[in-house]
Amino acid sequence: MKRMLAVISALVIFLGIAFFNESGENSKSQSMARVGVLTLMHHPALDQIQEGFTKGMKEEGYVNGKNVLIDYQNAQGDQSNLKTMAAKLVDEKSDVLFGITTPASQSLANLTKKIPVVMGAVTDPKSAGLVTNYEHPGSNITGVSNMSPIKDQLKLIKEFMPDLKTLGVIYTSSDSSATAEYKQIVKIAAEQKVPIKVYSISNSNDLNQVSQEMLQKVDAVMVPQDNVIAGAMQTLVKNADAVNKPIFPAVDTMVKQGGVAAYGINQFKLGLLGGHLTASILKGKNKPATTAIRYVKHGEAVLNLKQAQKLGLKVPTRFLQEATKEGKVFK
Amino acid sequence: MNLVVSAIGQGLLWALLGLGLYLTFRILNFADMTVEGTFPLGAATAVTAITHGVNPLLATMMACGVGVVAGLITGLLYTKGKIPSLLAGILVMTAAYSINLRIMGKSNISLLNQKTLFSSKFLSSLPQYFDSVLVGMVVIFIFTIVMIFVLNTDWGQAFIATGDNRQMAKSLGIKTDRMVIMGLMISNGIVGVCGALIAQSNGYADINMGIGTIVIALASIIIGEVLFGELTLPQRLVAVALGSIIYRLLLLVVLQLGFKADDLNLLSSIVLALCMLLPQLEKHLRVKNTIVKGVTRHE
Numbered sequence: 001m002k003r004m005l006a007v008i009s010a011l012v013i014f015l016g017i018a019f020f021n022e023s024g025e026n027s028k029s030q031s032m033a034r035v036g037v038l039t040l041m042h043h044p045a046l047d048q049i050q051e052g053f054t055k056g057m058k059e060e061g062y063v064n065g066k067n068v069l070i071d072y073q074n075a076q077g078d079q080s081n082l083k084t085m086a087a088k089l090v091d092e093k094s095d096v097l098f099g100i101t102t103p104a105s106q107s108l109a110n111l112t113k114k115i116p117v118v119m120g121a122v123t124d125p126k127s128a129g130l131v132t133n134y135e136h137p138g139s140n141i142t143g144v145s146n147m148s149p150i151k152d153q154l155k156l157i158k159e160f161m162p163d164l165k166t167l168g169v170i171y172t173s174s175d176s177s178a179t180a181e182y183k184q185i186v187k188i189a190a191e192q193k194v195p196i197k198v199y200s201i202s203n204s205n206d207l208n209q210v211s212q213e214m215l216q217k218v219d220a221v222m223v224p225q226d227n228v229i230a231g232a233m234q235t236l237v238k239n240a241d242a243v244n245k246p247i248f249p250a251v252d253t254m255v256k257q258g259g260v261a262a263y264g265i266n267q268f269k270l271g272l273l274g275g276h277l278t279a280s281i282l283k284g285k286n287k288p289a290t291t292a293i294r295y296v297k298h299g300e301a302v303l304n305l306k307q308a309q310k311l312g313l314k315v316p317t318r319f320l321q322e323a324t325k326e327g328k329v330f331k
Numbered sequence: 332m333n334l335v336v337s338a339i340g341q342g343l344l345w346a347l348l349g350l351g352l353y354l355t356f357r358i359l360n361f362a363d364m365t366v367e368g369t370f371p372l373g374a375a376t377a378v379t380a381i382t383h384g385v386n387p388l389l390a391t392m393m394a395c396g397v398g399v400v401a402g403l404i405t406g407l408l409y410t411k412g413k414i415p416s417l418l419a420g421i422l423v424m425t426a427a428y429s430i431n432l433r434i435m436g437k438s439n440i441s442l443l444n445q446k447t448l449f450s451s452k453f454l455s456s457l458p459q460y461f462d463s464v465l466v467g468m469v470v471i472f473i474f475t476i477v478m479i480f481v482l483n484t485d486w487g488q489a490f491i492a493t494g495d496n497r498q499m500a501k502s503l504g505i506k507t508d509r510m511v512i513m514g515l516m517i518s519n520g521i522v523g524v525c526g527a528l529i530a531q532s533n534g535y536a537d538i539n540m541g542i543g544t545i546v547i548a549l550a551s552i553i554i555g556e557v558l559f560g561e562l563t564l565p566q567r568l569v570a571v572a573l574g575s576i577i578y579r580l581l582l583l584v585v586l587q588l589g590f591k592a593d594d595l596n597l598l599s600s601i602v603l604a605l606c607m608l609l610p611q612l613e614k615h616l617r618v619k620n621t622i623v624k625g626v627t628r629h630e
Contacts, residue, residue, distance in 0.1 A: 001566060004559045007573055011339060018336045019458055073586075076596050079540045080345070080547060083533055084579070087337040087460070088586055102439050103537050109443060110534030129441025129535070174428070174538045176438040202429060 033068045033282055036089030038108055039100035041077040043227065044253070049100050049120050049271035056275015062282065075104070082107040090115060096278050099143075102128045102176050109141055116281050116288045119143025120274040121267075123225070124180035125293060134293045142281075142288040144273045146177065148225055148250045149299040150184050152263040154192055157248050159316040160261065160308075161220055166195050168218030170211060170236070172228040173200040181224035181250070196222075204232040211239045223249040225265070233257040246311050252302040256330050260308050261319065263299030270296055301327030337460040338583045342576030343467025344528050348544060349551030349571040350474055351521030357552065357567075359494040359514050364420030365405045366548060368427025369398045369519045371541035373526030375431040378440045378536035387448045391527040398523020399516045401427060406512030424541075431538055438538040447531040463532050470528065471572050474521065479565045490514060491564075550603055551575035557606050 037053065039046055050072070054064065062068040071089060075081040086107040089097055097117045099105030105119040109130055122128055123146055131137040158164060169185055171178040182198065189196045199214045201207050207229065214221065221240060223229055229236065230251060237258030240247050249259040252266070273294055280286045303323040307330075308315050323329050348370065355363040373394035380390035401423055408419040432438065449455075454462040481487050492500040493510040501507050530536040555567070555574025562570055585598045 001559075001562065004562070004566065004570060004573065007558075007577075008569075011573075011576065015336065015339065015461075015464060018332050019461065021332065074595070077539075078543045078596075079533075079537060080529075080543065081582070081595065083341060084338065084582060084586065087334055088583075091333050091337075103535060103540075106439075106441055106443070106535040107533060127437065127441075128439060129443040129445075173432055174438045176537075179437050202432070 033062070033096075034092060034094045035062075035068055035070045035096050035098060035278060035282065036092065036094035036108075037070060037072045037098045037100070038082065038085055038089060038104045039072070039074050040079070040082070040104050041075065041101075045227070045230075045251070045267045046100055046121070048267035049274065052268040052271020052273075053098060053100075053120065053275040053278070054271075055268075056272040057279050058275075059272075060276060060279030060283075062279055068282070079103055083111075086111050096281050098274060098278055105130060105141075105143070113140055115140065117141045117143070118274060118278045118281065118288075119145070119293075121146040121177075121270055123147050123177035124183075127180060128176070131293065136290060137293065138289050140288050142277070142286075142291040142293060144270055144277060144294045144296075146225065146265055146267075146270050147184065147295060148181055148265055149263050149297075150181065150188050151192075152299055153222070153248065153250065154185075154188060154194055156261060156263060156316075156319065157220060157222060158192075158194065159319065160246065160248075160313055164194070164219050166197050166218045168197050168199060168214045168221045169224070170199045170201065170207075170214060170221060170229065171224050172226050173202055175226050175228055178224045178226035178229070181226075185222065185224060201228070204228050204235075207232045207235045208239065211236050215239055215243050215245055218245070220245055221247045223247060223254060223259070225250045230254055233259075241310075244311055246307075246313060252300065252328060255302045255304050255328075258307055259304060260311065260313060261301075261303045261315075261323075264302050265296045266300050269300075302330075303327070304330045306331055333459055334583060334587075335580065336458075336464060338579040339576050340460050340463030340467055341532075342579035343471055343572065344463055344532055345525070345547055345579065346467070346471050346551060346572035346575035347474060347525035347528065348522055348548045349555070349575050350471075350478065350568060351518045351525065352545070352548040353552055353568065353571050354478075354514055354518040354521075356549070357494075358491055359511060361409075361416050361511065361515070362420070363405065363515060363518065364417060364545065365401055365423045365427075365515070365519055366420075366522050366545050367541045367543075368424030368431075369401045369522045370526040370529075370544045371431050371536070371538065372401060372427045372434075373398050373523030374530035374536040374540060375434045375440075375526075375538075376523070377527030378442055378530050379434050379436075381442060381445050381447060381531075382440060387446055387450075387531065391448065391524055391531075394523040394527035395520045396523070398526075399520040401523075402515035402517070402519030403512060405519070406515040409515075410508040410511055427541075428538070435536065435538070439535060441535045442531060443534055448528070449531055466528070466532075470524075475565075475568050475572065478568055482564060546603075547575075547578070550578045550606075553603070554578055554606050557609050 064070040073085040090111045097108045099108045100120040102122050108117045125131045171182040201210050233254050246260040252264045255262050301323040355361045376397045377390040377394040405419045405423045408414045449462045489505045490510050493507045497507050551574040555570035559570045581602050
């Protein structure tokens, strides 16, 4: 009991001092610029964004430890850590904050209205409540979005399969980027008059059954950027191979694992773009309020030639050339 | 200094989770996994309601309501359905995931630029991070007082007796099944409120925010028990809240020491394990001391 009273009084006294001592410290002069990076967890795609970010900063002349201090924080998948880490980065008076994933960017944006926040890879910044306008964000938030070039993807599928009757779309309903893309797919498919049938799963264990069901009813499958399906791609490929139907994913790794072709976003390039943007804000060249959200404009052409031949698909010459020249071909 | 204030504020808000779990885990002896589902359920309900224009306070109460319902279902599965406690909790937790998606309509909803419990003029005029300290203090104060009061009523005593020895309680004419169900309802209602508060303080609700919450709750309970030793029941509730604050402060220390972020989970496990080992170590050392003393006396 004594110990408890001691702890309580210590806390109260501390809070009392802190209350009146507001912003008394932290006036230390900073010789070096500070950048805080906050990410939700380790994941191949997210790690690539971080690598791209470091490279992008370097290309703009910012090297960690030399002329900029980059503080990388990783919440290890536990969202209760995000706030503590975001507070640490804000409190260290970072000059620019870079958030990888939607919750990380939201945590940063929620803590500061002054320090510029650059979103790295938020698929749908509007529905994440981060910005209201993509062209003129208007506050302290801007960034790069990883929305796939869905128009290009749908066109590509039609080139591969001119006789396509129904296109199956499968995504994970708990994955925010997958959900955002699926909504775009529905919209754009309606514009382009591609008949689609949508299937959703809640975790990777559903994939086997749901995809079997789907593959009976569709001619080809389209997969958005979806972390869960990316991790369980082999299941989908196995089922699709069994009925000889092609898969058109959104990410190069999924093409490699048995998809046919994609206009994918290179995660590294996405990070690179984020690094450039962060550096330009750091230099004072750009202000978040007037900097439009950036996208990787043109997806990278990725082709799995072996899979296309196995399924007896005719690869459009234009795409083959593009993939050989500028993209990737898996043989 | 600001960071410590932030950690204390978060500790106070998360303390509610520990208080909720204390009812089931310590008093009823029921490891309730429902919590990992009710926490995001409360967050999802409150955030969705707020974005639809509901008053934040009312939205938080709604979060309490859905938590109560989730607890009721676990309770019914366990008592009437004879499903083992762990499994009943896991079933409801799993179901809550789909329900959360249904409620939110997507996997993440933001509260940026929305009215929340933290956005009143008075709270935003306070020094940085003091908004969560104040809200946390008020909430913890209210909940602790109410819990102490309730546990001291006849009903509360019957509830405690149910946890201590169910056979005996039954023989005294206590309807133990009903006690367990109500305990789960109250506990999960509190957890729902905690989810709603954390979501409003963080500025968003996310479908995956429940992961690991039961560890956070256990950490508050265990740290509180270990640090403050033998206590009366009301004091124990205060100890849980202090435990939650200390857990946040420990995490902050780990972060401030500049460890690689990758080691965070390992470090927080080590911190918790050390806390749990402390009584054993102390006992061990004390035994040695008495032996040494005994030996010297004989000489």
